[in-house]
Amino acid sequence: MSEALTGSPVNPDAAVSVRGLRKVFGKFAAVDGIDFDVRRGEVFGFLGPNGSGKTTTIRMLTSSITPTSGTISVLGEDAVKHPDRAKLRLGYMSQKFSLFEDLTVDENLRFYGGVYDLTAEQFAERRAYVLRMAGLEGRESELTRNLSVGWRQRLALGTATLHSPEIVFLDEPTSGVDPTARRRFWDLLYDLASNGVTLFVTTHYMDEAANCSRLAFMYRGRIIADGPPREIRESLLTERILDVSTGDADRSLTWLESADGVHEAYLSGASVHAVVEAGLSPETLTARLVAAGFADARVVPVDPTLEDVFVNLVSQQRGA
C-alpha cells in the first residue's frame, strides 16, 4: 500500500496525508521516508518497537517539530507551511503525562479552556462533559498529582479534547495503565470515534491494535506494513504459527531457535510461539520435542495474532 502512495501528492481530503516524510537528528534518520493516509473517522493504529520513530512522527504531524523533508497535510492544511492553521482543530495527548501536576483537575481544564479561547458557555459545557466522561465529577479540586494513572490518562484525554477537535493524536495513551482502566479508556476512544473524531493512536499493546480500523507498523523509521488488522494477519498465511507449551519455556525456546524448519521462536505468555514452514505439522514437532527430552510437550496450531505478525515482520526486516 505505501508503495502505491510514494511519489503521489498528498490527499487533502484525508484526515492526515503524509508523503516522503523524514526527520534526521544529526546523522540519524529517526523517520526515514514514510507515506500514509489516515481517512476521516478512522481509528488509525501506529505501531512499532521502542525508538522506531512513532513519537517523532506524531510531533511532526502536530507541527511541534518541523520535518527535515516531506509533505504533511492535516485536515487539509499544510502542516509544514502553515503550522498554525489546523491548531484549533486537532488535539494531542503526549506520551508523557503533560498536565500541570501542581494544579487541580479544574485548574488544568480552565487553563486549556483559556488557551483555546473557549467562551464561558462553551467551557462550562465542555468541562461538564469531560468531567462526566473521565469519571472525575466531584474530584474537580483534587491536585492532578494525586490522581492514579488511569484517572490521569482520562483527564489528559479530556483536556486534549476540550476544544472538540476533529482529530486527536494519542501517543501510547495506555502505557502503564492496568487492563481494566485500559478497557475503560478504549471505550472512551470508541465514543469519540462514533462521534466522527479521527483517532491516531500509537501503542505497544497488540490487543489494542486489533481495536483499530487500520494499522501501520513502524520499524527503524520506516513503515514496514500497513492495512486493516485482518489483512495484515492474513499476509502471514504462507507460514504457520504453532503454540508450544512444555514445562520449561526458556529451555524449549533455546531448542526451537535452532530446530530445523522453525523460522522464528519467541515467548508468548507462558508458552513459546514458533513460526514454522507450512510443511511442518504439529505432530511431527511434538515427536521431535519429546525425543529431545520435553516429555510433556504440547503443540497446537494457532491463528497468528498481531504480535506474531509483528515479530515476524521485524525478523524479516532484520534478515533483509
Added chain:
Amino acid sequence: MNASLTRIGAIVVKEFKHLIRDPRILLAVLVTPIMQLLLFAYAISFDVRDLSTVVVDQDQTPASRTYLQSYTSSGFFKVVGSVDSVDAIDAVFQSSRARVAVVVPAGFQEAVDRGDKAQVAVYVDGGDPNSARIGQGYAVALNQVAGQKITATWAARQGLDLSQAGRLDVRVRTWYNPDRSSSIFLIPGLVVVIIMIVTVQQTAVTLVRERALGTQEQMTISPLRKVELMVGKLLPWTILAFVDVVLITLMGLTMFEVPLRGSVLVLAVSAALFIFASLGLGLIVSAISPTLETANLIAMMLAFLPAFLLSGFAFPLDSIPLPLQWLSYLFPARHMVDISRAVFLKGAGFAEVSGPLGMLAVYAVVVLALATVLYGKRAR
C-alpha cells in the same frame, strides 16, 4: 489569530497557581530578599565599625585630642595606637596593623578657634583591594569624602573626615550621605542587586521546567503564541519584583532611615524597565539552557556576578580594570544602581537620569525580543 487576553490571562493565572502551590518559590522571592537586605546592611555596617586605625597627632592640643577621641567613640573605628609622623603610616599599612590613619596637622586648634576650616587628613589603605572588608570601607570613605570642605592632602590616597562625629564645630557637610551610615549608601544599590538575583534566577528555570515536564509541547501545539506565553510568564514576576522593590524600599526608609529625595514615579518607571530587562535575561537563559542545572548555573553567573561585582553597588566601578568597566555596561544592574542612588540620595528627576534610563529601555526591548526569538528556535 490575534494576541488574546484570554490566553495571556490563562498563563498568568496558571503561573500564580504554581507560586501558591510551591511555598519555596514564594519564600525565595519574598522572604529571602528581606534576609539578604538585613544581612548585607548589617554585615556591611559592622565591618565599617571595626576598621583598625592609627592616629597621628601633630597638634597635641586639647582640641586635637578631643577630635581624635571622637574616632574611638564613634564606633566605626578601632584605634589601635598612634605614630609620630606621616611617613610612619606606610610601615603601619604594610604590616597591616591598621587600615586607616588619621592625621591632625599642627595648627588644628588655632584654626578651630578662629572658626576656619580645620584641616585633617585621613588615609585609607587601598593596597588590599580584594578584601571585601576594606573594599567596602573604602567605598564608604570615597563616598564620604565627596563634597567635604575639609581637604585631603595626600593626592595618591583618599581623605576621610569624621569630625562631625565628635563635638568639634567644624562646618562639614557630606552631600549624599550626611550621617555617614554605609547602609544609606548601600541600600539603594542593594535593591537593584536583590531584584536582579530574584528575577533572573526565577525566570531562568521557568521555560526549562515546562520543557522538561512536557507541558511546553502541549502549549506549542495549542493556538498559544510565543508572545502571549512570554507576556503571560513575565507579568506575575513583574508584579512580584515590584512587591520586592516596595518592600525593600520601605524597609530602607524605615529601618535604615534611607532618604527618598527623588520622585517615586522616576523610581517606579526605572524599576519597571530594569525588571523587564532582568526578566528578559532570565528568559533568554531559560530558552537556551538544555537542563535545569545549566539554567541555574548560567543564571547565577549572569545575575550574581555582574550584580555584585559590576554594578557598583559596593565596589566603586572606577577602581576595577578597564575591560571589566566596559563589561559592566553590558548588564542592566549598573545603570539601575546609578539611577537608584541618584533618585534616593540626590533627588534626581527624569532629566538627570535620562542617560542610564535610556540604556535600560533599549536593553529591555532588545533582551525581550531576543528571548522571544530564541524560545521559538529551540523547538525547531
